[in-house]
Amino acid sequence: xxxxxxxxxxxxxxxxxxxxxxxxxxxxxxxxxxxxxxxxxxxxxxxxxxxxxxxxxxxxxxxxxxxxxxxxxxxxxxxxxxxxxxxxxxxxxxxxxxxxxxxxxxxxxxxxxxxxxxxxxxxxxxxxxxxxxxxxxxxxxxxxxxxxxxxxxxxxxxxxxxxxxxxxxxxxxxxxxxxxxxxxxxxxxxxxxxxxxxxxxxxxxxxxxxxxxxxxxxxxxxxxxxxxxxxxxxxxxxxxxxxxxxxxxxxxxxxx
Numbered sequence: 031x032x033x034x035x036x037x038x039x040x041x042x043x044x045x046x047x048x049x050x051x052x053x054x055x056x057x058x059x060x061x062x063x064x065x066x067x068x069x070x071x072x073x074x075x076x077x078x079x080x081x082x083x084x085x086x087x088x089x090x091x092x093x094x095x096x097x098x099x100x101x102x103x104x105x106x107x108x109x110x111x112x113x114x115x116x117x118x119x120x121x122x123x124x125x126x127x128x129x130x131x132x133x134x135x136x137x138x139x140x141x142x143x144x145x146x147x148x149x150x151x152x153x154x155x156x157x158x159x160x161x162x163x164x165x166x167x168x169x170x171x172x173x174x175x176x177x178x179x180x181x182x183x184x185x186x187x188x189x190x191x192x193x194x195x196x197x198x199x200x201x202x203x204x205x206x207x208x209x210x211x212x213x214x215x216x217x218x219x220x221x222x223x224x225x226x227x228x229x230x231x232x233x234x235x236x237x238x239x240x241x242x243x244x245x246x247x248x249x250x251x252x253x254x255x256x257x258x259x260x261x262x263x264x265x266x267x268x269x270x271x272x273x274x275x276x277x278x279x280x281x282x283x284x285x286x
Contacts, residue, residue, distance in 0.1 A: 074113065119141070142170070145170055158182045
């Protein structure tokens with residue numbers, strides 16, 4: 031049924047193109063209104079029709095205007111639908127900008143070659159979306175680990191595809207927030223956690239103390255930390271042994 035309706039709508043849109051300039055016709059505004067309704071009801075059909083219309087526009091400025099008119103509908107449809115075909119996302123990536131491009135970068139079905147191109151984008155918001163995408167390949171994440179943006183590097187830390195050697199590299203990042211993210215990450219190796227337990231910033235040390243995979247010997251060392259927030263983090267760690275919790279509660283020098 032959807033296929034029949036789609037063919038019918040395509041024919042109507044084609045006639046609308048031929049009716050330009052006539053006093054009565056199926057005009058551009060009506061096309062947009064129908065597409066907006068379709069994005070709410072049958073988004074996959076709407077994507078096909080949208081791209082069919084988009085590719086039918088030769089003038090670059092007119093094509094961008096058409097894209098802009100339906101921008102918010104496209105963003106919402108991409109955000110809500112995890113079955114948007116990779117080909118549709120790749121095609122949108124060619125003309126998309128700003129928030130629409132960011133939505134394409136976030137989507138799980140976006141092809142890796144598009145993500146690779148977006149990773150080079152000068153917009154850090156686009157880079158960050160690629161860094162957070164759980165389908166971004168390790169080699170792209172390795173490249174993004176060198177980004178000038180702190181938020182992008184943090185996104186790389188939390189991506190499950192990030193290689194261990196990249197986490198090790200980011201453990202000595204100049205930015206405290208990035209090092210803290212590595213300290214809190216359950217995929218960080220015990221060796222790296224041991225190094226971060228001696229970080230000059232107490233927030234980073236607290237991150238290690240809160241990490242569920244931090245070895246008990248490191249928790250014991252952090253239980254004697256001069257900063258109350260670090261000792262408190264040790265107390266909140268569900269894997270802190272009972273005897274260490276007792277020590278934290280009773281010792282006036284380490285009490286929390």
